[in-house]
Each structure stands twice: as structure tokens, then as C-alpha cells.
Amino acid sequence: MSTTIGKIFDLTVKKFPNKEALYDERRNARFTFLQWNERVHSLANALLADGVKKGDRVSTYLYNNEELATAFFACAKIGAVFNPINFRLMAEELAYILSDAKPKVVLFEEALKPAVADIEQRFPEIGFWFIDENTPSFAANYHEKTAAAAQTEIKADIEETDLYAIMYTSGTTGRPKGVMHKHRDMVEQSMLLINGCKWGSSDVGLITAPMFHCAELHCTFLPRVHVGAKNVILHQFNPKKALQVIESEGITKFFAAPTMWNMLLQENLDDYNIKSLKLGLYGAAPMAPALVKACQEKLGISLVQAYGMTEMGPAITLLSEEDQIRKAGSAGQACLNHEIVIARPREDGPSDPDDLMPAGQNGEILVKGPCMMSGYFGREEANEKALYKGWYHSGDIGYLDEDGYLWVKDRVDDMIISGGENVYPREVEDTLYEHDGVLDCAVLGQPDDHWGETVTAFIVAKDSSLTEGELEEWCKNSKTLANYKRPRKYIFCDELPRNASGKIQKFMLRKQLQDMFSV
Numbered sequence: 001m002s003t004t005i006g007k008i009f010d011l012t013v014k015k016f017p018n019k020e021a022l023y024d025e026r027r028n029a030r031f032t033f034l035q036w037n038e039r040v041h042s043l044a045n046a047l048l049a050d051g052v053k054k055g056d057r058v059s060t061y062l063y064n065n066e067e068l069a070t071a072f073f074a075c076a077k078i079g080a081v082f083n084p085i086n087f088r089l090m091a092e093e094l095a096y097i098l099s100d101a102k103p104k105v106v107l108f109e110e111a112l113k114p115a116v117a118d119i120e121q122r123f124p125e126i127g128f129w130f131i132d133e134n135t136p137s138f139a140a141n142y143h144e145k146t147a148a149a150a151q152t153e154i155k156a157d158i159e160e161t162d163l164y165a166i167m168y169t170s171g172t173t174g175r176p177k178g179v180m181h182k183h184r185d186m187v188e189q190s191m192l193l194i195n196g197c198k199w200g201s202s203d204v205g206l207i208t209a210p211m212f213h214c215a216e217l218h219c220t221f222l223p224r225v226h227v228g229a230k231n232v233i234l235h236q237f238n239p240k241k242a243l244q245v246i247e248s249e250g251i252t253k254f255f256a257a258p259t260m261w262n263m264l265l266q267e268n269l270d271d272y273n274i275k276s277l278k279l280g281l282y283g284a285a286p287m288a289p290a291l292v293k294a295c296q297e298k299l300g301i302s303l304v305q306a307y308g309m310t311e312m313g314p315a316i317t318l319l320s321e322e323d324q325i326r327k328a329g330s331a332g333q334a335c336l337n338h339e340i341v342i343a344r345p346r347e348d349g350p351s352d353p354d355d356l357m358p359a360g361q362n363g364e365i366l367v368k369g370p371c372m373m374s375g376y377f378g379r380e381e382a383n384e385k386a387l388y389k390g391w392y393h394s395g396d397i398g399y400l401d402e403d404g405y406l407w408v409k410d411r412v413d414d415m416i417i418s419g420g421e422n423v424y425p426r427e428v429e430d431t432l433y434e435h436d437g438v439l440d441c442a443v444l445g446q447p448d449d450h451w452g453e454t455v456t457a458f459i460v461a462k463d464s465s466l467t468e469g470e471l472e473e474w475c476k477n478s479k480t481l482a483n484y485k486r487p488r489k490y491i492f493c494d495e496l497p498r499n500a501s502g503k504i505q506k507f508m509l510r511k512q513l514q515d516m517f518s519v
Contacts, residue, residue: 002160004183005076008190008226013037016201016228024066025245026235033228036070038151043074046149047105050127054079054156057103057166061085061094061112063235064211067131067142069221071107075165076183079158080104082165083178084212087111088499091118098123100378101166101178107131107142160184166377167214169310178377179310186218188370189313192335193223196318197253197281197304201228204276206254208234208242214314215283219306220255239263243272250276258287259440259498261295266439266462269298277301283308283315288433289328296324307331307408311392313371316340317406329430330405331398338369341391342400350388357399362409365398366391397424414506416445416453423455423485431481432457435474437466442496442504443487446513457487458509460495468492491516 017034024030031039052058058080062068068084075082083101085094094115098106103126108116110132120128120138128139135141164183168176193199197220205224209216211233224231232249234241237260245251254277256264261282280295283306295303302321308314317340319332334340342363343351357363368391375383386393397415398408409415409424416423425443432441440460445453459471468490475486497508 002158003187004158004160004162005164005186005222006073006156006158008187008222009037009040009073009076012225012228019201019228020230021225021228022066022069023230023232023249025233025241026065029066031066039066039070039146040073040077041151041153042146042149043070044077044154045152046145047074047080048078048154049149050105050145052078052080052104054158055081055163057081057083057101059083059085059098059101059103059106060212061087061089061106061108061116062131062212063087063109063111064207064233065109065131065235066233067107067109068211069231069233072217072221076158077154078156079162081163084165084167084217086168086212086499087210089115091115095119095122097168097176097178098126101168105129108139110134158183160187163374167212167310177379177382180374180377181313181371182374185313185371185373186222188337189218189315190223190226192315192318192371193219193306194227195336196306196315196320197223197279199223199227199229199253203227203229203252204232204250205229206232206234206242206245206249206251208237209255209257209260210236214310215257215306216255218313219281219283219315220253237263239267243267243269243274246274246277247272252276253279253281255281255283258282258291261287262291262439265291265294265298274299279304279321281306288430290430290434292324292328305332307406309392309394309396311373311386311394312367312369313373315371316367316369319405323405327403327405329407330401331408332406333404334367334406335369338367338371340400340406341366342398345397350385350393353389353391359400359402362397362399365394365396365406365408367394368392414444416443416455418445418448418451418453418455418484421484425455428455428457428475428481428485428487431475431478432459432471432487435466435471437462437470440496442506442509444506444509444513446489454488455485456489456491456513458491458493458496460493466492 013033018032021033021036022031058075060068105127107129129142130139131142160183165181166178279302281304305319306315308316317332342357343366344355345364351364353366428443432438439462442458446456448454497505
């Protein structure tokens with residue numbers, strides 16, 4: 001039997017037909033696995049009726065909702081290539097992805113209608129399907145399409161080696177690239193996370209991070225369906241709403257980026273009964289050890305960290321609950337069937353996986369495993385560099401310790417060289433996060449004629465009383481931060497630019513620095 005994403009869904013429906021599978025909180029709509037399967041078949045048949053064939057792309061430009069979850073499996077059942085698009089993209093960014101992916105159909109919703117309306121006339125070959133009321137004149141109505149379609153089972157010849165999705169990278173350094181994954185890649189990823197998070201059919205999981213991103217989609221949503229657990233969907237993240245739903249639905253486990261966990265901790269937790277919550281998965285960005293401890297103490301939960309990237313499915317390492325304190329700051333050990341090496345960075349081309357750094361020394365993180373992408377869609381030159389000698393070249397700097405745990409220091413492009421010394425922003429950020437007055441922070445290098453670069457910190461304070469002098473004193477007194485790593489300038493701001501996965505967009509902060517200090 002060829003194991004595909006559609007087959008995973010079929011097996012779960014057969015095993016748990018009358019079990020509640022999905023709750024869309026915004027629409028107050030609940031579905032058993034059997035009822036959800038009927039909706040999947042309706043959408044799949046509607047897509048087929050509109051001429052969507054195996055290999056055609058179907059894009060979703062949606063917040064979190066039942067329609068996106070349904071499209072995920074409908075595409076898998078007919079062999080269409082699923083293409084979830086970041087709902088935070090503006091009209092021109094959306095147009096770039098549509099031009100690159102060339103989808104046959106795009107699903108979109110009311111909140112995103114203005115962006116689609118701005119660019120739809122450029123794409124007469126695309127069918128735009130609207131999932132809400134008051135359908136615009138240029139679009140078809142999703143619910144009318146699916147209501148008119150049959151709910152019969154689809155008989156399609158789908159293999160585990162077929163392309164399942166094109167997922168665009170978050171674009172922290174430039175134009176996003178379309179990452180291609182096969183069905184089998186995500187079946188493997190799902191099994192890794194089922195094991196790592198101990199997902200079971202009695203679990204109730206909360207979807208509050210963006211579903212278009214692989215961290216939510218592949219690390220929690222798909223594994224829960226795989227084992228017959230329930231998915232509760234929030235349209236988008238709101239800390240108060242998340243806590244309310246944890247209480248009302250009895251949420252047991254969910255994923256959130258560190259900034260989201262931090263926002264939950266700022267709420268009055270005594271107002272909510274969250275005793276059902278047992279485990280939190282975090283990733284997409286590093287979590288400072290101080291924040292790990294706060295989550296454990298204030299939420300009373302176990303934590304598991306996943307580190308990875310879209311190109312790998314995403315998870316390549318897991319840091320288990322028992323290692324959260326013992327190996328605080330580590331990304332954990334390689335996932336099952338994954339290999340990680342640390343290669344000596346090269347200036348004249350990709351790092352060579354045969355030129356390795358010894359334990360404890362920094363280099364580029366290279367990884368190989370069963371969830372690795374097929375490549376970037378239409379980017380042969382980028383593929384040659386990223387997949388040189390069969391290893392994915394992450395662009396992240398880190399090291400493996402003597403126990404085989406991975407320590408991620410930073411992006412190659414984010415490393416600061418000040419006075420000939422390497423400074424990794426993350427270790428400075430971890431020190432700043434330990435200060436009670438710091439809500440969020442980002443560290444990067446500012447060009448300097450004398451030192452090459454100086455360390456600059458962007459700070460989001462919890463209140464207006466925090467001063468630069470207080471932070472300077474804090475870093476001076478730190479027992480873990482060398483003097484040359486201290487920030488020489490602090491810039492206070494209301495918020496940091498982040499992409500939907502929670503990663504700080506440092507290229508935007510560099511532009512801000514350039515604008516601030518240009519003559």
C-alpha cells in the first residue's frame with residue numbers, strides 16, 4: 001500500500017467515524033470525522049469539476065479555518081498540489097507567488113478580499129473561490145461550488161512519491177522560494193511528531209499558529225488527524241481567546257512560537273482554568289531559557305522544542321521535556337532517521353559535508369533525512385547550492401556538543417563581527433530576555449568604522465519605566481555575556497517585525513538602522 005496523506009485521512013475516518021474531529025471556533029461549527037470526510041469529498045469533486053488535475057496547484061489565501069483544513073485533504077485525495085499562502089502578504093507579494101506557483105484555483109476570504117481584488121485581473125486563468133458571504137463579482141462562491149458537487153469517494157492514482165505541496169519560505173532575507181514536498185515526506189514527519197509529542201486519539205489540540213506554515217500544519221495538525229485526535233481551530237492568535245478555548249474545549253497540547261507563549265504569560269492566568277493543558281510544543285524561533293522556565297512554572301506544562309526549516313518538513317531535532325533544563329538553550333538531538341553534521345563554512349561556495357568541525361566548534365548546520373524537500377520549485381541554481389552533495393545546507397550556524405545535542409547560534413547572515421570577534425545575536429538576546437522589564441528583543445550588528453560592527457539591541461519593554469542605563473548595567477553584571485558582546489546602543493520600539501511563523505525579520509530592522517543613521 002502506498003502511504004499518502006489522503007490514505008492517512010481515510011484510515012482515520014474508518015477507525016473513528018463518529019468521533020469529533022474538528023471544531024471551527026469562529027463559525028461555531030463542529031464535525032465528526034465522517035462529516036468532515038463528506039466535506040473533503042465535496043471540495044475534491046468540485047475541484048475536479050472545474051478542471052483541476054493531478055499535479056495542478058490549488059492555493060489557499062486564508063486565515064485558519066475549516067476550509068483550509070478541508071482543502072489540505074481534498075488536494076491530497078485528487079493529487080492536486082497544495083499551496084498554502086501567507087495571509088499577511090500584501091497584494092504585490094501575493095501576485096509574486098501566484099505568478100511563480102501558477103495555481104488553477106485560489107481560495108480566499110473576506111478579510112483578504114482587498115488584496116485579491118487588487119491583482120486578480122492579472123490572472124484570468126485562475127479561478128478565485130470566495131469562502132464567505134457577499135462574493136465579489138470576479139470570484140465564484142466556494143460553498144455553492146461544493147454544495148453542487150458529489151460527496152462520493154474519489155478514485156485517483158496517487159503515489160507516496162507524488163508531489164504533495166509547494167510551501168513558500170518565510171522570506172526573512174528576500175523573495176520567498178517554493179519548497180516542494182512529496183506525500184511520503186510528510187507521512188514521515190507526522191510519525192516523528194506523533195512519537196515526539198506522544199499524540200493520542202484522546203488528545204484535543206489547539207490550532208492558533210498559522211496553518212499555512214509547516215510548523216502548525218505538519219507538526220501538530222496532521223499528526224493529530226493521523227492518530228484520530230481532535231483539532232480546534234482559532235481563526236488567528238489572540239492570547240485571551242486562546243486561554244478561553246483551552247478552558248472550554250479541554251485543550252491538552254498545542255504549538256506556539258516563543259513570542260506567542262510570551263503573550264500568554266502576560267495575561268492574568270488566574271482567570272482561566274487551564275488544568276487540561278499538558279504539553280506545549282515550541283519552535284520557529286529560539287526560546288530564551290528564562291521564558292522556558294516561566295512557561296513551566298506559570299502554565300504547569302511540559303515543553304518540547306522542535307527546530308527545523310520548511311525545506312526539511314520542518315522538524316530536524318527535538319528537545320524533550322527532561323532536557324529542557326539540563327540542556328537549556330540547545331535545539332535537542334536529531335530526529336529519528338535524520339543526520340546532522342557541522343561543516344566548515346566557505347566563502348566561495350556551499351559548505352562541504354566532508355569538511356567537518358569538531359564537537360563544540362561552530363560551523364554551518366547541514367542535515368539529511370527522509371523529510372527533505374525535493375527542491376525549490378523552478379530554482380535549479382538555488383537547488384544546486386542548497387542540496388550540495390545530497391545534504392540540505394541550512395544557512396544556520398551552530399555546533400554539536402559531546403552528547404550529540406545541537407546548539408544553534410544564529411543565521412550565517414546575522415553573525416556580528418566586532419573588533420575581529422564573532423558575536424552571535426542569540427546569546428545577547430537570551431541575556432536581555434532574563435531582565436524582567438524586557439518583553440521582546442532583537443540584536444544585530446550596526447556598521448562601525450572602527451570596530452567593523454557594533455552590537456545594537458532593539459527592545460520592546462513591558463512598560464515605559466525601563467531605561468537604557470538599566471539594561472546596560474544588567475549586561476555589565478551578566479556572568480554569561482562577555483564585555484565585547486554587550487550592546488553599545490539600545491533602540492526602544494513598540495513591536496518587532498515578525499513573519500507569520502514568529503521569526504524576526506532582521507532585514508527590516510537593518511533597513512531601519514540604515515535609515516536612522518544615514519547621512
